Amino acid sequence: MPNEQERQVLREEVRRAVEAFDGAYWREVDRAAAYPEAFVERLTELGYLAALVPPEYGGAGLGIGEASVILEEIHRSGGNAAACHAQMYTMGTVLRHGSEELKARYLPDIAKGTLRLQAFGVTEPDAGSDTTRISTRATRVGDEYVINGQKTFISRVEFSDLLLLLARSTPAGESEHRTDGLSVFLVDLREAGEGVTWQRIPLMFNHHSYQVFLTDLHVPASGLVGEEGKGFRYIIDGWNAERCLIASEAIGDGRFFVNRAAAYASTRQVFGRMIGENQGVQFPIAAAHAEVEAAALMRDRAAELFDAGRPCGPEANMAKLLASRASRQAGEAAVTAFGGSAFMVENDIERKLRETNLFEVAPVSNNLVLAYLGQNVLGMPRSY
Numbered sequence: 549m550p551n552e553q554e555r556q557v558l559r560e561e562v563r564r565a566v567e568a569f570d571g572a573y574w575r576e577v578d579r580a581a582a583y584p585e586a587f588v589e590r591l592t593e594l595g596y597l598a599a600l601v602p603p604e605y606g607g608a609g610l611g612i613g614e615a616s617v618i619l620e621e622i623h624r625s626g627g628n629a630a631a632c633h634a635q636m637y638t639m640g641t642v643l644r645h646g647s648e649e650l651k652a653r654y655l656p657d658i659a660k661g662t663l664r665l666q667a668f669g670v671t672e673p674d675a676g677s678d679t680t681r682i683s684t685r686a687t688r689v690g691d692e693y694v695i696n697g698q699k700t701f702i703s704r705v706e707f708s709d710l711l712l713l714l715a716r717s718t719p720a721g722e723s724e725h726r727t728d729g730l731s732v733f734l735v736d737l738r739e740a741g742e743g744v745t746w747q748r749i750p751l752m753f754n755h756h757s758y759q760v761f762l763t764d765l766h767v768p769a770s771g772l773v774g775e776e777g778k779g780f781r782y783i784i785d786g787w788n789a790e791r792c793l794i795a796s797e798a799i800g801d802g803r804f805f806v807n808r809a810a811a812y813a814s815t816r817q818v819f820g821r822m823i824g825e826n827q828g829v830q831f832p833i834a835a836a837h838a839e840v841e842a843a844a845l846m847r848d849r850a851a852e853l854f855d856a857g858r859p860c861g862p863e864a865n866m867a868k869l870l871a872s873r874a875s876r877q878a879g880e881a882a883v884t885a886f887g888g889s890a891f892m893v894e895n896d897i898e899r900k901l902r903e904t905n906l907f908e909v910a911p912v913s914n915n916l917v918l919a920y921l922g923q924n925v926l927g928m929p930r931s932y
Contacts, residue, residue, distance in 0.1 A: 555617050562621040565594055571626050571896045578754045578899055583707055588632045592661035597635040606659035611855035612789055616796035623800025626896055628903055630755055634666050637789045638712050642734060645774035645782045666708035669699045669760060677916055680726045684762060686715035693767045699760040705746050706756060711735040714783055717776050732779035733771050740765060753902040788854055790911060791864035795847045798871035801904040802840035805878035809833045809885040832881035839874035846870055862925045869917045872907035879904055
């Protein structure tokens with residue numbers, strides 16, 4: 549496991565790698581609602597998106613701690629890793645539960661970057677966060693499954709070669725437990741034809757999210773990940789890694805806001821003095837800094853437990869909760885410091901604030917995190 553000195557080297561490498569993708573780059577991508585292709589290609593070339601793929605499949609074989617550093621530094625620089633971060637953790641479901649045939653077929657090309665596994669098909673219009681209520685149906689017909697249904701808020705499907713898809717393989721009500729009867733499939737979108745179509749969802753920031761329609765989609769039985777009917781557990785298995793990485797992006801955003809706000813408050817003069825001399829400006833920035841650093845410690849603890857193979861559900865969920873809140877607080881402190889200038893596109897504050905708002909509701913709502921902590925950590929009655 550890399551030590552802190554090695555992680556600092558990684559931080560510096562990532563900072564140098566993303567220097568070319570400055571505020572002007574991200575503003576133009578945002579203005580055009582475009583996919584940051586050059587940015588994704590650069591991360592792919594450097595092997596950062598294969599950080600978690602084991603060496604035997606051509607990846608770097610790093611841990612969640614190192615992956616967290618990569619994503620945090622991208623966001624700290626003012627960038628947005630949402631265009632490609634799923635490649636880092638989505639493949640974990642295949643790695644942990646896929647057949648040897650499936651792993652050997654796809655993971656080496658994912659590691660090389662010649663295949664993109666960017667799309668994760670779980671959420672549905674009538675189910676939302678209640679994953680056990682999804683209705684997309686996968687019916688076994690001979691040596692394949694035929695899948696029909698609809699997904700929503702599915703990110704990056706237009707720019708992905710593969711889709712990790714959760715579907716109901718047993719009708720609702722026929723399983724002993726409500727978490728049974730769901731299966732995971734690795735769908736090759738290059739072969740899906742008209743079986744998979746999509747429509748982009750307009751959002752308040754540049755995030756490529758889609759309604760996805762599955763119509764008589766034929767998936768070979770070899771595309772089944774793990775055992776039929778056990779998919780819900782496989783998906784949950786990947787959530788702790790996702791929580792750590794999303795927390796890292798929020799921490800990066802928080803540090804971006806704090807650094808920008810502190811620098812501006814130390815140079816901007818109003819009424820003959822630096823605005824940072826005023827406690828009404830200085831204290832919110834300092835408080836946000838404290839919150840971001842506290843969230844980072846919880847993230848580090850969660851990543852340490854995850855990489856050691858130990859249970860980390862509470863820590864991973866608390867890291868995501870604290871980091872998303874801290875980032876929002878830091879953004880608001882930056883707005884206070886910049887005043888009207890915060891809304892000028894060229895300062896990047898308004899863009900980053902739009903982007904970081906997402907973390908409080910996705911990929912899991914903070915209310916569900918609180919419900920998990922209340923019930924599973926504190927032993928209180930189920931609240932939903």
